[in-house]
Amino acid sequence: MGKRIGTEVSIAVAEAVKLARVDVISAYPITPQTHIVEDLSQIVANGELEAAFIPVESEHSAMSAAVGAAATGARVYTATSAQGLALMHEILFIASSLRLPMVMTVANRSLSGPISIWNDHSDIMAERDIGWIQIFGENGQEIFDLTIAAFRIAEDKRVLLPVCVNMDGFILTHMIEPIEVPDQELVDRFLPPFEPAMKLDPANPVTMGPVGVPEIYTEAKKQCDVALTNSKPVIEEVLQQWAEIFGRKYSLIEKNGTESAETVFVTMGSLGETVMTAIEELNAEGQSVGQVRIRLWRPFPKEEFKQAIKGVKRLIVIDRALCPGSTSGPVAAEIKALLYEESEKPEVINVIAGLGGRDVTRKDFKTMLDMALKGEFKDDYTIWGVRSHAE
Numbered sequence: 478m479g480k481r482i483g484t485e486v487s488i489a490v491a492e493a494v495k496l497a498r499v500d501v502i503s504a505y506p507i508t509p510q511t512h513i514v515e516d517l518s519q520i521v522a523n524g525e526l527e528a529a530f531i532p533v534e535s536e537h538s539a540m541s542a543a544v545g546a547a548a549t550g551a552r553v554y555t556a557t558s559a560q561g562l563a564l565m566h567e568i569l570f571i572a573s574s575l576r577l578p579m580v581m582t583v584a585n586r587s588l589s590g591p592i593s594i595w596n597d598h599s600d601i602m603a604e605r606d607i608g609w610i611q612i613f614g615e616n617g618q619e620i621f622d623l624t625i626a627a628f629r630i631a632e633d634k635r636v637l638l639p640v641c642v643n644m645d646g647f648i649l650t651h652m653i654e655p656i657e658v659p660d661q662e663l664v665d666r667f668l669p670p671f672e673p674a675m676k677l678d679p680a681n682p683v684t685m686g687p688v689g690v691p692e693i694y695t696e697a698k699k700q701c702d703v704a705l706t707n708s709k710p711v712i713e714e715v716l717q718q719w720a721e722i723f724g725r726k727y728s729l730i731e732k733n734g735t736e737s738a739e740t741v742f743v744t745m746g747s748l749g750e751t752v753m754t755a756i757e758e759l760n761a762e763g764q765s766v767g768q769v770r771i772r773l774w775r776p777f778p779k780e781e782f783k784q785a786i787k788g789v790k791r792l793i794v795i796d797r798a799l800c801p802g803s804t805s806g807p808v809a810a811e812i813k814a815l816l817y818e819e820s821e822k823p824e825v826i827n828v829i830a831g832l833g834g835r836d837v838t839r840k841d842f843k844t845m846l847d848m849a850l851k852g853e854f855k856d857d858y859t860i861w862g863v864r865s866h867a868e
Contacts, residue, residue, distance in 0.1 A: 510584035536561035550676035573608030578631035595834020617654035738767030
């Protein structure tokens with residue numbers, strides 16, 4: 478059935494990519510994702526995986542190579558972070574518009590400036606509209622599982638879109654955790670060989686990526702939007718199949734804490750586990766608090782989210798990215814827009830926390846709850862933990 482190992486989460490991701498039997502890995506090292514491609518280079522060099530490992534000169538080239546390889550019908554993987562993801566920007570749109578299935582791990586890290594190698598979500602939030610399926614993992618096992626599942630999702634004929642699996646930099650990438658690693662036979666049962674619907678082949682010439690004149694550009698963008706929206710039931714189906722084979726179930730939206738809670742924290746990524754611990758302590762003290770975890774970011778699971786917050790009076794939405802000049806962080810903006818036309822909707826309190834790797838503790842979340850209950854959040858959003866010059 479498999480084995481249980483204690484390993485760095487980045488190494489576990491490399492093992493997941495190996496088990497997925499990828500054909501091409503395009504790699505450029507950038508902190509904090511370097512350990513993933515570093516380990517994959519050793520796996521390929523040792524003959525443990527029959528794949529082309531392409532060491533490129535930049536992240537722009539890494540995504541360009543991934544697009545080219547996927548266009549030929551290869552199963553493709555890459556990974557990046559922060560400025561590397563930003564450098565890929567123009568090619569990310571091409572991958573989705575060409576409907577090329579591939580998987581990319583983003584080790585979420587703060588964007589410069591000032592230069593920061595620590596974790597927040599500013600890198601991926603700057604890429605919200607690239608047309609990729611975007612998933613957030615909370616711990617090492619989840620990242621391992623979702624990495625393999627992402628290939629199955631991307632390559633489904635009803636989807637044919639690239640998938641980005643987000644993992645918090647350092648907090649997850651460099652953490653050692655126990656990971657359940659399944660046998661290759663089980664993974665092969667879940668993830669069959671990739672059979673592309675269309676590929677670049679000199680024997681059967683096709684055109685990919687022509688100029689989109691005004692007469693077809695709108696229709697092409699509409700097609701991608703429909704494909705992304707319609708991928709949601711397929712994602713649910715694949716995750717259900719994962720649960721049936723491997724015994725670990727993942728929902729698009731996860732609800733924790735008191736079922737009838739009036740106040741609910743909304744989180745994405747590893748902070749969710751800190752929130753979970755805080756609300757367990759709060760509920761033990763007699764408070765009534767819950768948590769809603771967003772696992773699927775794009776396409777946004779609208780109905781599942783609405784159902785999860787039904788009857789809730791107050792949402793404390795934790796964003797890990799700042800939208801300068803806007804009225805809220807990106808996650809809160811999404812939720813406010815979703816709930817705008819609802820006749821009965823909760824108060825949405827937006828707290829932007831953990832920027833640049835700043836710690837956010839159980840005590841912080843308890844303070845947030847206390848302030849929310851007292852009505853002390855007055856602004857559109859609050860940047861948590863801002864220090865004065867004296868400090």
